[in-house]
Amino acid sequence: MSRNSSVSKTSACVRGQRFPVVVAAFVLAIMVCERVTLDPNAQALQAESQTDKETNFKRQALGGLFNQWTFDTQKPDEAPSGFSPLDLGEGPAAVWHVAPDAEAPTKPNVVRGSSSCQESTCYRLMVADKFEYEYPDITVRLQLPSQGVVGAGGVVLGVKDAKNFYAVSVDLVGQTLEVIRVIDGKESILDRAPIKPKAVAWHTLRVQRNTIISKDFMETFFDGQLAASVEDQTLGLGRIGLLLRGKTTLSFDSLHAVPLFSQRPLSPPAAY
Numbered sequence: 001m002s003r004n005s006s007v008s009k010t011s012a013c014v015r016g017q018r019f020p021v022v023v024a025a026f027v028l029a030i031m032v033c034e035r036v037t038l039d040p041n042a043q044a045l046q047a048e049s050q051t052d053k054e055t056n057f058k059r060q061a062l063g064g065l066f067n068q069w070t071f072d073t074q075k076p077d078e079a080p081s082g083f084s085p086l087d088l089g090e091g092p093a094a095v096w097h098v099a100p101d102a103e104a105p106t107k108p109n110v111v112r113g114s115s116s117c118q119e120s121t122c123y124r125l126m127v128a129d130k131f132e133y134e135y136p137d138i139t140v141r142l143q144l145p146s147q148g149v150v151g152a153g154g155v156v157l158g159v160k161d162a163k164n165f166y167a168v169s170v171d172l173v174g175q176t177l178e179v180i181r182v183i184d185g186k187e188s189i190l191d192r193a194p195i196k197p198k199a200v201a202w203h204t205l206r207v208q209r210n211t212i213i214s215k216d217f218m219e220t221f222f223d224g225q226l227a228a229s230v231e232d233q234t235l236g237l238g239r240i241g242l243l244l245r246g247k248t249t250l251s252f253d254s255l256h257a258v259p260l261f262s263q264r265p266l267s268p269p270a271a272y
Contacts, residue, residue, distance in 0.1 A: 065131055069255040070106040074098045080111050082129050083241065086162040088185060089122035091115075094244050096126050101251065105141045105202050110253045113153070115244040120152070121187060123167065127159050127241035128257070134237045135260040139206045141253045144172050151248020152178075154205055155255075158235035166235060168207050168220050169245045172197055177227045179220060181234060191228040198223045202253070210260050 074081055078098045087093055094115040101110045115124045138155050152171040159165040163185040169178045179191040197203055206221040216233035219226060242252050 065133060065257065065259045067128070067131060067255075067257045069128070070253065071098050071109045071111050072106055074109060076100050076109070080126060083126045084129055086125040086127055086159070086241075087123070088125075088162050088182065089117060089119060091117035091119070091122055094124035094126075099251070101253075103201060104253050106254045110143075110251045111242065112249065112251045113242065113244045114249040115151070116247055118247050120246045122246055123182070124244040125156050125159065125162070125165070125241050126243075127156065127239045128255075129239075131257065132237050132239055133157065133257060133259055135209050135211060136240055137206070137208045137256075137258045137260050138240055139204065139254075139256040140242070141202045141204055142170070143202045143251045143253075144249075150246075151250070152245040153243050153248055153250040154245075155207055155240065156243050157207060157209060157240045158238035159241060160235065160238050164235065165238065166209075166218070166232075167243050167245070168205065168218075169243060170195065170203075170205060170222060172203070177220060177222055179218060179228050179230050181232060183234065190230040190232055193228045195222045195227050196225070208260060 069080075069082070071080060076098055079096055080098060083096075085093060085096060094113050094117075096111065096113045098109050099112045100108050102108070104110045111126070113124065113126065115122065117124065136157055138157060140155055142153065144151075150173055152169045152174075154168045154170045154177075156165045156167045163182065165182050167178075167180040167182065169180060171177075175195050175197060177193050177195050178189055181188045181190055200223075203223055204221075207218060208221075209216065209218045211217070211233075215231055217229060217231045220228045240257050242255065244250060
C-alpha cells in the first residue's frame with residue numbers, strides 16, 4: 001500500500017468520526033452548563049446524597065415504588081393507613097377519614113377530606129409515608145360531594161415537609177387548575193389554566209414529572225386532556241400525596257404512583 005493511499009484512508013476515517021465527536025462535545029457542554037447555572041436555592045433543596053439517589057433508583061428498578069392505594073381494606077372512619085397529615089397555614093387541621101361509597105371507582109371505600117380553613121393559602125396535605133419519587137407519574141380520582149361546594153384540591157409531589165412541595169390544585173366550581181410551588185411556606189403560581197370537567201361524578205387528575213437533559217417539567221392532565229405544562233427544577237426527590245386547599249370537602253379514590261425513569265445520569269459528568 002502506498003503512503004498516499006494510507007494517508008487518504010486515515011483522513012477519511014477522521015472525517016467519518018468528526019460528527020460523533022462534535023455531538024458528544026455538545027452534549028457534554030450542556031451537562032456542564034447545567035451544573036454551573038443551577039439556581040443556588042435548587043442546589044440547597046436538592047442536597048440529598050448521591051447514595052440516596054442511587055438507592056432510590058435501584059428501588060424504582062425493582063418496582064418498589066409502583067403503588068396503588070384504594071383504601072378498600074380499611075374500616076370506615078379510620079384515618080388513611082400509611083399516610084401522614086401535613087398542614088400549612090393558620091386554622092384548624094383538616095379531617096381525613098375512610099368512608100364507604102357505593103359509587104366509588106373502586107368499591108367500597110374512598111378517602112374523604114374536609115377543611116374549614118377560609119384562606120386559599122391554607123394547604124392541608126395527606127402524604128404517603130416511606131415512598132419518595134423524583135419523577136413520578138401520579139393519577140387520582142376525585143369528586144366534589146355536592147354541587148356548588150366552594151373549594152379546591154388535588155395532589156402534591158416533591159414534598160420535603162409542610163413548607164416545601166409542589167401542588168396541583170383543581171377548582172371544579174371555578175373550572176380552573178393551578179400548578180403551584182411552595183418554598184419555605186411561600187407559594188408561587190407556576191401556571192393557571194381553564195379546565196372543562198366532563199359531565200361525570202368522578203374526575204381524573206394526572207401529573208407527570210420528567211426531565212430531558214437539563215430541563216425538568218411537569219405535565220398535568222384533567223379528565224384526559226392536557227391542561228398545563230411547566231418547567232421547574234427547584235425541588236427534587238420527595239413524597240407524594242393528596243391536597244385540600246382552602247375551605248373544601250373532597251373525596252379521593254384509586255391513587256396511583258409510578259416512577260418515570262429519568263434520562264439524567266446518576267453521576268455528574270467528569271470535569272474535563
